[in-house]
Amino acid sequence: MALPDVATAVPPATFVLIAAVVAAVGNRRVGHLTGLVAALLVIPWVLLVPEGAHLPVTFLGFDAVLFNVDAFSRLMGFVFGLIGAAAILYGLYSGARDRTVTFALAYVGTSLGAVFAGDWLTLVFFWELMALTSTLLVWEDGGPAVRAGFRYAILHGIGGSLLMAAVLWHYVAVGSFLFAESAGIAAGVPALLAALGIGVNVGFVGFHAWLPDTYPRPHVAASVFLCVYTTKTGVYAMARAFPDGHLWIAYMGTAMAVWGVFFALLQDDMRRLLSYHIQSQVGYMVAGVGIGTALATAGGMAHVFNHILYKGLLFMVVGVVIYRTGKERLSELGGLWRVMPVTAAVFAVAALSISGFPGFNGFVSKGMVTAAAHKEHYDAIYYLLLAAGVGTFLSFMKLGYYAFLNGEVSHQVSDANRGQVVALVAIAALCVLYGLYPDPLFAMLPGEGASEAHPFTTGHILEGLALAAIALVVFVVIKKPLKKIPALPDVDAIYNPVTFYGTRGAVVGTTETYAAVDRVAVRFASTSAWIANHPREAVQNLLVGVGGRSPADGRVSLRAGIGTSVALVVALGTLVVLVLSV
Numbered sequence: 001m002a003l004p005d006v007a008t009a010v011p012p013a014t015f016v017l018i019a020a021v022v023a024a025v026g027n028r029r030v031g032h033l034t035g036l037v038a039a040l041l042v043i044p045w046v047l048l049v050p051e052g053a054h055l056p057v058t059f060l061g062f063d064a065v066l067f068n069v070d071a072f073s074r075l076m077g078f079v080f081g082l083i084g085a086a087a088i089l090y091g092l093y094s095g096a097r098d099r100t101v102t103f104a105l106a107y108v109g110t111s112l113g114a115v116f117a118g119d120w121l122t123l124v125f126f127w128e129l130m131a132l133t134s135t136l137l138v139w140e141d142g143g144p145a146v147r148a149g150f151r152y153a154i155l156h157g158i159g160g161s162l163l164m165a166a167v168l169w170h171y172v173a174v175g176s177f178l179f180a181e182s183a184g185i186a187a188g189v190p191a192l193l194a195a196l197g198i199g200v201n202v203g204f205v206g207f208h209a210w211l212p213d214t215y216p217r218p219h220v221a222a223s224v225f226l227c228v229y230t231t232k233t234g235v236y237a238m239a240r241a242f243p244d245g246h247l248w249i250a251y252m253g254t255a256m257a258v259w260g261v262f263f264a265l266l267q268d269d270m271r272r273l274l275s276y277h278i279q280s281q282v283g284y285m286v287a288g289v290g291i292g293t294a295l296a297t298a299g300g301m302a303h304v305f306n307h308i309l310y311k312g313l314l315f316m317v318v319g320v321v322i323y324r325t326g327k328e329r330l331s332e333l334g335g336l337w338r339v340m341p342v343t344a345a346v347f348a349v350a351a352l353s354i355s356g357f358p359g360f361n362g363f364v365s366k367g368m369v370t371a372a373a374h375k376e377h378y379d380a381i382y383y384l385l386l387a388a389g390v391g392t393f394l395s396f397m398k399l400g401y402y403a404f405l406n407g408e409v410s411h412q413v414s415d416a417n418r419g420q421v422v423a424l425v426a427i428a429a430l431c432v433l434y435g436l437y438p439d440p441l442f443a444m445l446p447g448e449g450a451s452e453a454h455p456f457t458t459g460h461i462l463e464g465l466a467l468a469a470i471a472l473v474v475f476v477v478i479k480k481p482l483k484k485i486p487a488l489p490d491v492d493a494i495y496n497p498v499t500f501y502g503t504r505g506a507v508v509g510t511t512e513t514y515a516a517v518d519r520v521a522v523r524f525a526s527t528s529a530w531i532a533n534h535p536r537e538a539v540q541n542l543l544v545g546v547g548g549r550s551p552a553d554g555r556v557s558l559r560a561g562i563g564t565s566v567a568l569v570v571a572l573g574t575l576v577v578l579v580l581s582v
Contacts, residue, residue: 011055011067012042012077013112013126016084020105023098032092035105039088042081042112046074054118063178065118071446072301076115076236078444079305082430083228083312084108086423090316091221093419094323103137104225111229115236120167120185121177123237127163131156134230138218145217151496152214155207156230159200163237166193185241194241195249201234202286203279205255209492211279212263216271216328220319223271227315231278232304235285239301245292250373253290254381254388256283261391265398266487268329270318273399274311280388281307281354287381288369295375298449299368302441306361306434310353313427317347320420321403324413330399334407340415342424344404349428351396353435355471356389358464360435364455371453371460386467393471398482401475 019038023031046069054068067073091101110133113126131153138149166185171177173186185194200207215226242249260280267273281303288300320343327333337344353360356367366389373382416424434441442450454460531538 011113011116012045012081013067013109013116015039015041015045016105016109016112020102020109023102023105028098028101029092031098031101031105032088032096035088035101036085036092038105039081039084039108042077042084046077046081056118059121062121063119063176064122065178066122067113067116068118068179069116071444072236072239073116075301075305075444075446076232077112079308080108080112080115080229083308083427084225086316086427087221087224087228087312090224090319090420090423093417093423094219094221094319096219096221097140099140100137100219100222103133103140104222107133107137107225107229109133111233114233118179119177120170120179123240124160124164124167127233127237128160130230130233131160134226137222137225138214141218141222143217145214148214148217152210155200155210159197159207161197162193162200163197166190166197166241169193179240184243191241191246195238195246198234198237198241199252202231202238202282203234203256203260204252205259206491208256208260208279209490209495212267212272212275212490213492215275215278216269220315220322223319224312224315227274227278227311228308231282232285232308235282235289235300235304238286239289239297242289242292243297245290245296247290247378250287250290250292250378250381253283253286253288254384256280256286257388258283258384258391261388261395263488263490264395265391265482266485268331268487270321270328270330270399270403271315273395274314274318277354277392277395278311280392281311283388284366284369284385287385288372291369291372291376291378291381293372293376294447294449295368295452296372296449298442298445298447298453299365299372301445302368302438302450302453303362303365305441305444306353306365306431309427309434310350310360310362310431313346313350313424313431314354316420316424316427317343317350320416320424323420324415325411330402333403335405335409336413337404339409339413340404342421343416346424346428347400347404349431351400353431355393355396355468356464357393357468358435358456358461359432361431361433361438361441363435363464364438364441364453367455367460367464368449368453386463389467390471390474393468394475394478397471397475398479401479 015038016035019031019035022034026034049069051069051071051074055066057064057066087104088101091104096104107130110126110129114123114130117123117126135149135153135156138145138152167177167190169190170182170186173188173190174182176182185191196204196207200210203211211231215223218226238249257280260276260278260283264273264276264280267276285300285303285307288296288298288303291297321333321336321340322328324340325333325336349360353362356362366385370382370385370389373385415421438453438455442453
């Protein structure tokens, strides 16, 4: 069954953006319910619209494709609509305000616009709108989120500018913005600029600090949206730009996986821990895109899908804990399984999913990426990704132990409310479903890589169990020492003050230089005017200054007309300029 032609002329982002407008003018419940319906409408649209459907337009004389349906965009649209609906329902029952859902829907809509773009110009247009709407979503909560939102906006502005430069350079090289006119971004400088620009969004090491800086700040419902769209749209763009992969991108993805998991293990703030794990898990996706084989690319995109489910679920679980207890830090929690059994059970599903335990969805997609690295004999990538897997198990053993198992409940709290439970259980069920029966996911993956995936081999299952066992032993050994290790400073501890004081120094230096030049200019003008009006006194003062005394008769018979005076002023002025220029 296919949608009628008139329906294929309406991009799926349209539903959600209209809902954002309704949410802006309607009351809270109407806004949430309209957004829920709009996000759910994206799912049948994605499944029923025929492959190859597109909407060509002309913009400022350039050919563009407002939306294009292929395997990549279909996969992204399906999971974006799915998690968007769950996040809206969750927000409705978690105290999200009217403007939160308005900005969240605008963010979802612009993200859908980016992943359904059929050309680089349209993608960049929605890319920048996505940065704007997500910044507004961060700012909406006020307080500490405002300053973090400014840093977020600056970094994404830099990333977007680099991507725009890459796209323009690509146009010069290829002569078209259309995806169909070239296999990825043009090689050379455009590819480098695109990698760096997209690298900001996906969290390349060195460009990643906005993640743990921003995502813990806003309302818990806003964090669920934020953890999904920006980074995964970045992975999608990376796959578009480098369809054949690039080894350096694979190594960067591996570095992201290790870096993120290391810093996550040291965190006490729950949402900050989860944010570092976004970088780590996106590292697997970037590594898959970088390896570039059919299996690796399919594994990277499968991990995009699975990660959206379990990471959204983890932010929902942690959000419920914060919503019920008012506590953000693991050191302030403990024993919650006794009073929040549903939340604890859902956390267990999400933790096993992200860690790649057999029977859960992360196991399937992580295994595809590591198997591709092993198959291509990229041994360093393979073993580092396995090490990151051990670190992931460790991180969520830590989170689960200190939040739900260790200690006693220090205050009376309730479990998730009914609306939250519906959202939690629905996404948790999908994590298990795709972990046990991944065929529906494989059917949506681009290319032929899914046919090479064999997730339930004995070797792969034993590998997953071995990583869990190693992590359990290590956690028992390092549990007490780990609690005493403070969170280490990340790269933002260097570039935040350097940027602040560097900018301040540049501004102060510029203003002080301007003030000094202004003082010199004013003094020069005043002196010149006095000399023009008092030439006799000026020469007397000059002779006294040169000879050290006045003339013998005390008088100097010098008179000059206006022309001589102007010539003298010009001469003196030229001399001053020459002296200042040396």
